[in-house]
Amino acid sequence: ILFSFTFCTAPQYFGYGGVSSINPLETEKQVSVGDTVTLSCSYSSSNVYIDWYRQYPSSKLDFLLYTNESWGWDGSPPPGFSAKVENKRVDLL
Numbered sequence: 001i002l003f004s005f006t007f008c009t010a011p012q013y014f015g016y017g018g019v020s021s022i023n024p025l026e027t028e029k030q031v032s033v034g035d036t037v038t039l040s041c042s043y044s045s046s047n048v049y050i051d052w053y054r055q056y057p058s059s060k061l062d063f064l065l066y067t068n069e070s071w072g073w074d075g076s077p078p079p080g081f082s083a084k085v086e087n088k089r090v091d092l093l
Contacts, residue, residue, distance in 0.1 A: 022050065025089075039092040052083070052092050064092070 025040040041050065052064040065075030065083055067090045073083035084091045 022048065036093075040089060042089045044088065050090050 021044045023042055025042060029037065029039070031037050039052075043050070046069065049066055049068050051066045053061040054064055055061050063075070064081055065073050065077045067073045067083050067085050069085050069088070072085050082093045084093060
């Protein structure tokens with residue numbers, strides 16, 4: 001069984017540092033059950049907060065965590081989720 005992840009993001013985001021472009025490093029990824037997946041995006045300015053959600057088919061958005069380059073990430077994600085923030089890049093692990 002393969003799972004497909006599709007990345008959606010606003011092309012611009014107004015954060016405390018001004019307008020920032022937020023871009024996924026991949027627009028789609030297919031993985032098998034049990035594989036470890038890293039979803040990544042880059043951004044162009046400072047003080048950008050990025051919220052991460054997941055959504056199953058025919059279901060509402062489920063908030064996972066939020067990130068910022070100053071303090072990394074916060075929230076109460078389900079077991080197995082975390083994030084890394086560095087060099088204007090965010091990885092959801």
